[in-house]
Amino acid sequence: MAAGESMTGGAAVSRWIGSANAGYARYAQQELVARFGEVGFQELIPGELFLASIRRSEADVARLLRGNEPVFLRHIHPVQTEFPASRGEEDLLRLQQWLESAGPAISPGDRVGVQARRKPETEYGYTPYAVKEALDRVLTERFAAEPVISGPDKVVSVYMGESSVYAGVSAASDNLSDWNGGMIRFKREDGFISRAKFKLLEAEVRFGLDWSAYSRAVDLGAAPGGWTSLLLERGLRVTAIDPGELDPSLTGHPNLTYHRRKAGEVKMERAAYDLLVSDMSWDPRQSAKLVAEIAPAIRPGGTALMTLKLLRGKPFQSMREVEGILAPALRIVKAKQLFHNRDELTLLLTRPSDS
Template identity: 30%
Template structure:
């Protein structure tokens, strides 16, 4: 059976997600035939002449920007009979599909317990009750067949296309999302002044992961450009960082009183600190290239060591603009002989935007 790639994304960004898959396929020296349905929040792409190892290497070389969750497998499979043909047994056809999948290179069992997913749309969310009803039963069926082990590495996935159709597959832990549907379950802190704080919290979880304590910790100095009312500043200050919150606008009173925060009333595009800082964060509403140049200036000059920033994408060629901004930052860092990693991702808490992260290697 042909291999398919499943990419979950934000509704309205299916074309960009498909372009991400195309870039991965090109590096893997293959092609993909992607089904792009605007507003579906999902791309199903058939991979020609799939090679699991080459695909894995290609994902590492070209990490997707607009994909929340990426995995490969087979499908779509029929998992329910036509209406009126009796109560459907969806577990049996799903288990059979996984049994076939387990014979394919790159998908060998044992696996972790499965995640049953659906697109992040109103139509997709209508399948959430069905997904929950299948969850434990499918895990039990796969465990009975010897396909599930709690110490396994690969995660099996099911995408419910609708109530009668599904794709199945698996993902490497270093490629797949650590959350079902690629959506983190983040608590909105009562103390935070705005919901934007969740965007930075997600960025830290995605880009820093298990290295958070080593890379971002108490005692470091940080600058938040475009800080008001203080959602991003709160994330940093709550971790013990000393934050210069730069904005001509007012901070929320709770943030302004925080001993870890200094409110600097200035233009975030022009202001610079007297001393270098470990972290620059920036959520200024500006043209993406102007923000990219700004971030590149801070990093190339040594004013900041690491950065997390947001690029607003109101234009049509959104992915092309992100790539142009990435080239600008990389060129400046290369000219300054600074070794760093640069990554972009459209986070769950992003809207018409992406979040970027630059981490110095040494």
């Protein structure tokens, strides 16, 4: 039995801290119940962060979530120790002592990230960075591991709550995201057009998109050009369609064709594109209908990536309706509410080869 697991009625019970976008924790919890049956929940940050007790081993939970990743559960990590928070140096000492005893989980040479966060507006006598410094010393001196900030093999996760400190060690792949709490951050670079670009950058990472597999893309609802700009940076030829105006910085780009009109007014050849992207602020059913109508412009086996604005209180119903509208023209490969999505989610789709 792994550290942090207990036995209830002969079955292992593991504990996890789950994260979702603000206001969507209950949907992430519903996803866990659908997969594991009875799950106990304790709220840590209303609508966003929770502690889950699952009647499965850590290994089983991680394996099942990796194989069928939830839509609204953005990040999860195991809780293998919990103790009352002193909010002072004693907490750091207890965390060091716990990590020193977690020997089998960490091996020499492992790349290990320490990810610490605390409940907003909760005062501690130390910072999350102080937690990292204290635990990095244990990683190097006790385990001969390599502390890293990005691309870890394993993660030491620490959450400083209102009255307790929670911690666990896991493979980075078991957390659904190797970013702290799944909160992936990007810098605003020179020439930044809109925050919409962050959504496509995150999708690139989370979906493992290989832009070299595409040469021609069409961007529906492109204005002001956040997604178009990234696709051009990645070397694609882009057809941008929107009655609104693109950012002047894109004017004259040699790989850009711009139609300042509605998508339905633009004639597109069949199988002309490898990739279709859409980030329109429409009702999800309207967005799905438009994308389904234009789907023949994608080559068989090609890809579509679109965001859906969610109707509050009915996200799963919206997803079912959209899936029905898109089929059989497009098949959903993955649906995920990304950190930068807010009240929406991102769909990765493919056009079936026999269509």
